[in-house]
Amino acid sequence: MSLISYLLEHKPKSFNQLKQIHALLFTTGLKSPIRLSKLIENCFTLKPCINPNYAKHIVNHEIDSNTPFLFNTLIKCTKPNDSILLFANWVSNSSIVYDDHTFIFALGACARFGSLSGLYAGMQIHCRGLKLGFVSDVAVATTAVHFYAKNGRMGFARKVFDEMPVRNLVSWNALITGYSSQERDCVENCEKALVCFKHMLNYGGLGVKPSGSTLVCVLSAAAQLGSLEIGSCVHGYVVKTADGPENDVYIGTGLVDLYSKCGCLEIALDVFAMMKVRNVLTWTAMTTGLAFHGKGKEAIELLYEMKWCNVMPNIVTFTSVFTACCHSGLVEEGVHLFHKMESEFGIRPNIKHYGCIADLLGKAGHLRDAYDFIVGMPNKPDAVLLRSLLGSCRLYGDVEMGEKVGRMLLQIEQDDNRRNLSAPVEDYIGLANVYALANRWDDVSMVREEMRSRGLEINPARSASH
Template sequence: MQSLPRLRTLSLLHHKPPKSLSHLKQIHAQLLTNGLRSPSILAKLIECCSALSTPQSTDHAHLVFTHSSDSDVYLLNVLIRCISPKDSILVFANWVSKLGPAFDERTYVFALGACARSCTESALWEGNQVHGRVIKHGFLSSIMLQTTAIHFYGSNKDVGSARKVFDEMLVRNSVTWNAMIKAYCSQKASIGGREHARNALVLFKDMLVDAYGAKPTDKTMVCVLSAAAQLGVLQTGSCVHGNVEKTIYGPEDDVFLGTGLVDMYSKCGCLESALYVFRRMKEKNVLTWTAMVTGLAINGKGKQALELLEAMEAEDVKPNSVTFTSLFSACCHAGLVEEGLCLFTLMENKFGITPLMQHYGCVVDLLGRTGQLQEAYKFIEDMGVEPDPVLWKSLLNACNIHGDVVMGEKVGKMLLQLQSKQKSVVGLADLCEDYIALSNVYAAAERWEDVEMVRDLMKVKGIRTKPGSSSVRSSYSHLLI
């Protein structure tokens, strides 16, 4: 039977995780004193160190591992799984030469998972090296490892490699299909985002007839609804909704499914259906409210969107920065200037949210749309932070629309001066747009000599206008479920 001090020490470690590193060190000392050095206890100690999320606690987690009686793969896996992605990758790399051949399946899963979560530019290269070792040491038959590889490549926007891993798999489960569908749906901002969304819907159709019987889950449906929303295909989204009702459960019982439906119906222009789902939902989080606010905003219902902010307060749900971006957008679409300015003040003073650059941009856009150019200019000057080129571009565009040549010339020259300072990160396409915008301001005032001067300056700097292009929206009716 274990002694009372030993039991108390274990109880502290398992049931009352330490809240400071000094407390953790005391527990560690008690464990050593009482001879409690089993792998399971040391693993729990590493987890507690990592949970504190400080450089010192991470160093102590390393210390626990390296000074264990046998630095085995089990403890290494726990360390890689628990510490930050950057540290996980470094630990894996450091132990490759020592334990490389002895790594097991979970070592590679956790290492690839760390590369998927890492936000560094080198994450894709590092993950490629891990994947290479997976192939070298013969773990290709592991569904869990291959699925993690798909997730890794998708997180790093390498959809081609993710699909290659997916196609080479002999057996797939629901998690695998979800990982590949999510990889397509997460490429919204990338080139070909709409094509990736279409591929996600095609893949979903293939999943429905999977030979191994993999069935869609709630996570599958959330991703598919996102793809339908990107494409604006109401028929497909409605069919997914019906499939959810029949095969899973009502969206009113799942906050993520309900939020996905609100987003899909809103972006497909079916606002009444979005509101119907929203009102039926038993639980709503900040994402749900933000999706509904965004839906009202893009459909021109500015005042109704602002009313939702009051409803959020009544439900004790705190808005976030994305919620306010949608609220400002609602004000812009509806021309609610006073409401938008009041909202900007409340954002920080009442809700404690520090304005980001996109929030400043929304206010400038709001003032510019209504012709309040002097007020917009003064707002930028009084921001308290360095404005980015997007704000000046927004104001310049407003000057062009409202025919204010004096302000337009002033803003245009400031914008070009700012861009020249940032020339290392500014592309020729952006510079071309700025020069053309200034040229258009002069052209609207029939100041042709100034137009010619701007055009000549573009030639001297080697800035060429971009060729025009147009696109025809394809029909996705063949993607109906």
């Protein structure tokens, strides 16, 4: 290995060193597309990325080579928004050729961009790929499926998939992952994910053997549907055709999540116990399962066992533990753990953690403590947190506290909606219900009048048949 290759492989330590290597490539005659591509990648791995424009300078200097190799590398390494702009500028230069990787990296950038502008740009790039015949390539078409799925356009993703002349494992994974990760119409999309998995096993008569990623997505879809039958079948498939869930941390974690959500906590604990490797997701899935079944003490014990196994919990782990405490009524234990989060586990509480503790105190009837806890928060409380406490005030019939929390909630909602200066109808109704519990009908009328003055109306109830 030459000195230059060695330096490129081991990454320059500074921007000056990177420029020196670039100069050596010219003076020694060792310049090649592969080495220049590595140099471009190193421009973006320097921390901090001092001058990403230098990578563009390298590509522009070599643009006469009429090859997209270096430009593709630039699109791959650049931030998504910049990648889209680079592709748009490239399109205006008709003397430069494309290849399939150009569209793969450009569509990939649009998938990562995650906004309407990224969606529109990706659709235009996809159309250009269709016009030039690149979408017939399985990798380009698969990236298009991934792009549409990431943007929540599963209809387009399915159309691209159905029109593919050839599909491979990655293509099926892109579609199944897309269906199982949609937040809108979750049940319908999860059902479609399972149907796709069935078709995948029978594709072309011989079927396509699923990978670990496929099985994880299928388990996720089954868990969201609460389908124990399908999840058990996938479990059996894993045992028969793979190394077993104990050897694959992601499949094992998926099974723990599945059985917990389907009410089979003992089976989830058995799978968890036999796993040889567990990561923070595994521990969190098991903690969430215990929380779901109201096993607060067991969830706390698992948290400390996790720490003993040198796996540090994350913010989701603590949310699960606090939820378990809330379901089990473990007020002292939950509050004590909250105050030890940062000092013992290095996790700074966020708004969800504060909400869990406020909910814990409120549901246990400690309304004054819950209110003081909310007021003492370092950040402004959100509407969800205050609605929870208002519900507890209504549950325990504390009108004075309910009034205070209700007015606080309305003020926050009005501050967050300054354009129409109106809180959601349900918040006014919540406050009115608190007054109604104490037979303070004049105050109920006052709230109703305030709703009318702001143009808020209660939607009339309708039966399911209508």
